Amino acid sequence: MQHIVKRFSSFLAVNDISIQVRPGEVHAICGENGAGKSTLMKVLAGEYPDYEGRISIHGTEVKLDSPTTARRCGIAIIHQELGLAGPISVAENIFAGNLPRKKGILLDRRKLYEDAKKYLGMVGLSYVRPETLVSALSQHEAQLVEIAKALSNDPKILIMDEPTSALSREEGKRLFSIIEDLKKRGLAILYISHFLSEVFEVSDYITTMRDGRHVATEAKTETTPEKVIYHMVGKDIKDFYAERKTTVGSTVLEAKSLTRYGFFQNISFDVHEGEILGICGLSGAGRTELARALVGIDQWDEGELFYEGESIRNHSYTESIRRNIAYLAEDRKLQGLMLNLPIGENITSAKAICQSRSFWCQEEQEKNAVDGLMEELQVNPRNVKKIVGQLSGGNQQKVLLAKWLLTDPKLLILDEPTRGVDVGAKSMIHEAIKRHVDKGNAAIIISSDLMEVGGLSDRVLLLYHGRQRGIIEKDKDNCSEVSLLMLANGDGKAYEEG
């Protein structure tokens, strides 16, 4: 690709980028949120026919003016946002737009299901029946189906836009072995991820982008994560998880053998003022369910929960918010933000509605607080009228955090607060969380990024398959990423049998 330019009206999302990818090679693209990575990939996938610049495949220049052309040129893409149709079967999703035919127009159902089985097997989903509806799958299964779908086109060039954001470590590992396999078969792979560890694990070359511009392309062997981060944000980030002085106050939340049948069992822990509790576990370990029960979205069945010393039983979510508990949900687009409302209204929504007791809205009074928060979190653009759906992922996440910080919660529960967020925004978010806790509040943080859980929290609650595997104290135990990973995966078999 040479001198690719893509504008959205007057905004230059991709500005003069040139990249070369060779067969059998994984080329990673790094950059902050909104750097233009996805846009560049979409150009390659034929989704923006109005790009400028030249693209050649095997030396012949092509004009990628539609997804079909791109596919014909051997380009397949796995989208950042899931692109599957819920009410349709897995097999039909995999071969969407390319269903096997017989006698011209008839659907060859036998071939459809057989081929689908083949590709499902490739991504480790051989237990899924091809007739199953996609809506019946879990999120990570859907993500794997998406990969199977891309493979089904027998591509020469495969684009993966954050394929692991919905996958667990284990599944991620399986993906990497698939990638190795594909590399051997001579595919060229473009790989986008915010996890630098992944990037360094799979890629051969790393290209960094900033504000739509090309910064550097280096071979993996010649660079380090620090260098890449420097390229991405334009400055060094030292002391990523700097030591924090904790002054622990009284207990804020205490759970005693909390159980919700079918989801989690016998969970006991407590959180104090000025303390961050991490919850760590594999995807599907029941972390989200636990958090939802804590805030009262779901009801639990057994056990006791004390909030500031007071026993709360089957409280409603609204009540929790009144009591100054905040829950930052996992999926910012579906559960967190009103994408078609402006930043200001999003930020004030929780406080204005659930914490005020007056009949009328009093948004005007919050104006200064909103401005302060936007300043503190460096939301870009700093314009309360801007529609949230038009922000980049990192900024959306900042707005979401601001929305809950505005309610000044005593207990802040964060579920994947930095999923799909770049390093710069990530540290901004971490700082804000720390500042909030230092004011004498408590926080519970759930994250698949073990470095994040390990680095931020004072203690980590380990969940395995809905059961508690213990609490690790940061000062006493070794809380590094590796040890957490070992514990989370560990000899869990014993529990399953018990």
Added chain:
Amino acid sequence: ASDTQTATGTETADAGGDNLEKSKAIDWQSAKDNAGNPLFIDTFVPDTPEKPADPDSLPETDELHWFNFEYPYAEIQKLEQPASPADGCIGKKLILLKNGDHPYHTAYIEATKQAAEIFGMEVEVMSANWDVNIQTQQVDQAINEAPDLIIYNPVDQETSVTHLRKMYDAGIPVIGSNVMPSNEGFQYLLSFCGPADWDQSKLLAQYMAEKAGYKGNYCVITHNPGGSAYYARAYGVITELAKIAPDMVCLDIQSPGTDSAENVKQVVSDWITKYGDDLDVIFTSETTVQATGSIEACEAAGRSDILIGGIDNSETALNYIKEGKLTCATNQPPMQDGALPVLLAAKWFNGETIDDYVFMEPAVINADNVEDFLPAQW
């Protein structure tokens, strides 16, 4: 189907002339409706004028333009009808294929049942709820039940032809009622009875013209578009006025429907705005929703001078007449309408000859005679 019919036929014949005697002895003349008026009223057979060569070439204000609408039974060669069993009406089974539900028709059905009871007949009602598709199915279902006679109220004049043809082919005698079928349909009918829609609207025109002194301008609110009442009740008035009061000018015709008094009120208010003092008379095709809407609009505009007359005799209309808000209404009694086909059927079963078509004598209801029509039938 025909097997069953002959079977029942022989059965009643076995009962002998006894049944016929009893049937003929039934005293139906003294039956009364809920107001104490006779349930079975006098009917008339109208005279038919000469059919014009091409009715469509005549202007809409000429009554002969509407010849095919007003006299669909004229110049029709009736097909051969089933012969009367002449074994008495008692124990016969009727099916009433009703066109739909409406307060008028509730009273109608009540009377049909009452009349059938008087004659010792059984009657089953199927209502199509104004849906031709459902009526088509019910025609088939009725044929399947092999009744001795069907009383048929078409949902639509023209679509009735196919229905009548089917019933005719099945050999079941049919008496049409309430709504006239089209020309084609009449050939299949044993007989037809019902309100003389055109005559009553002409009568209304005459009475209103007299009240208005044969001068002034008028507007017309039609019945639901497409139905027979749509033509009869609007153009009956217009053609009659063109004849007897040529000075009266029709300003506008609108169809705000029969469901919402609010819609009617809006149209009449707009007329009052547009025509102001030029508007002297309003004709409505119905006396619940349309009369209410018109009266309210005139009252709201302070136009008590406007004469309003409507067709049929709902309780609303009679109350308005008593209060002096409605100049007149016409008598189209649903109970007598519903009882009439049963009387014809009974006569036919008893072997008497019946007319090909008969109509109920219309009458004007005004402040002077309104007491005679109370309590209202619907």
Added chain:
Amino acid sequence: MKKANILEFVSRFGTYMIVIILVGLGCVISDKFLSTTNLINILDAVSYLGILASGMALVTYCGQSVDLSTPSTIAVASFVSILTLRFGMIPMILCTLLSGALIGLFNGLIVGKFRINTVVWTLAVSFVFAGLIRVIFGSANIYVTTGNTRAFEQISRYRISGRIPLGVVVMVALMIGLHIFVSRSRIGRQLKLVGCSELVARYSGINVLRIITLSFVGSGMAAAITGLFIASLSKSACYNYGTGYEFRAITAVVLSGMVLDGGRGSIAGVLGGVLAIGLLNNIMTLLGLNSFLQDVVTGIVFIVIVWFTNYTKTKLEALNG
């Protein structure tokens, strides 16, 4: 910048621009158009529709598309009002409102709890209540016989200082009240958020079920008020008194600039939509247009207006983006 302002203005006050255009047209067509009586007539003609539409707008604003059970609710309310008149005026009004509120409550609880498609559910409810009324009362007219019939009749006939009909006053008061409520109160704000995204609203701590139920109760009560007015106007109740009102109300709501996905528009816009319908009908009748041609014109105008507001909205978003 300039263009964006114009577009913003259009998308916000679109309906009122149509109203102004229609008023201009009316002045050209007839010199009687601008008379007070005609203007009051126009308002009077759409007052019931306006009451109904402002209730329906709550459901639409809350993201529940449309409430198709309104015809049955109107019919039920008209029966309830006539049957309870014997207990006095105030109890009658309360019972009528209650009947609408109960149907709304039923709709809202089921739709809100189980996320059933509103169109299908309210259609089924409409069938059931229509059937129920007809099973109980047949298709007869039920007239007012007992109770304070004079006062009952006056509901739809009374004119304040002899000029302004009560219906118009109720409509305008209801709309002003609802507009302030929806745009300023916390519950109104919650309606909007639920309309924008139910899930986000839920995770923001809003009791979504309660808000959806509230919107349906509002719609049911507005339909009940409409039913009361219709019963008073006809001095009777009948199963078909609400026929056709649902789609007329939807038309008004859509013309107001609300989108069926919810979260956009305002109750003040609904007043504009209702006025546009009233003006259009008035002008067409003043022109002497045949009823059928009126339908044709209404259809075309409706599509063009919706297209135009859509067009400005997308243009505006493109400019902002």
Added chain:
Amino acid sequence: MDKDRKKWMAFCSANRVYLIFAAVFVLMSLFAPRFFNTYNIGTLLGTAMLNGIVVIGFTIVLICGHLDLSTVAIINVAGNLAIYMVQKTGSFGAGILAAVVAGIVIGIVNGLLVTRAKINSFIATLGMSTLLQGLVSYSNNAATRSITDFTMTDFLDKKLIPIVPNRALIAIIIVLLVHFFMSRTTMGKNFYLVGGNVESAWYAGIRPEHYLIGAFSLNGAFAALGGALYACYLASAMADIGAMGVSPLNMLIAASVLGGASLAGGRGSILHSFFGVLTLTALYNGLTCFKLGYEMQIFVNGIVLMIVVLMEAVSLYRKNKLAGSKSDLFKQAQN
């Protein structure tokens, strides 16, 4: 045990409409007088012709995630046009052809309004419906158009194969053909994809606008075909068959929802929708046999529809509540 139950439930929900139909049919056959005989079953099938053909296109639009409120108006346009053409040319073929062409044209306009002008289909077709109905009524001053040629009536009432009148046969053949097209061809499957997720369809190289316009024109075509055939059968066409009483539109929505179509798109089946129509027709027919009035029919119709959507919603609600649960943790809890 549990697995068997799950399988059984899945089977029930997949074949819901057949089970409901069977239930209605068996109950009516057992208890409704004169319901179960060849003549009445022929009647029942024949009555399903109009809605049975129309529901095809209606379902395709639903599968695409849209709603066409102008369907009834198209039936009326088609019926009137067909009869008009027969009056003018004397040929039924010409009448039906003209009607279908008109239906397709209207469908294309609907499709363009939805895809190009980006108007919500509910709203666009609502406006279209008002417009078309006005046109039809205006064209003949709202009068019913009729002909006196009954060849078509007789032909459609004849029975080429026993029990089934030709009009039902035609409907069944068309339904089966379109069902085959929608479920067994790649093009048919693409409609589902467009309804299931427009974006992913677009990524897959399918042009959603083309399919949407296609769906609306198919709806136009089948509504017109149904309307025209029905008009030819009755030898007359009313200006508005839905003017009074319950509009056929409600019947169409009820039938396709019974058949499992969802207004959210991506789901539905032509055959199931047809059985939805048959179920409602059998219900009306049977209740008439019971001598129950129309009020009872719409009441029962409403109740059936309510129960079906409520059951579907409740099971989905339950399923969502248990989504992601771990069965071994349940076992522990019970011990």
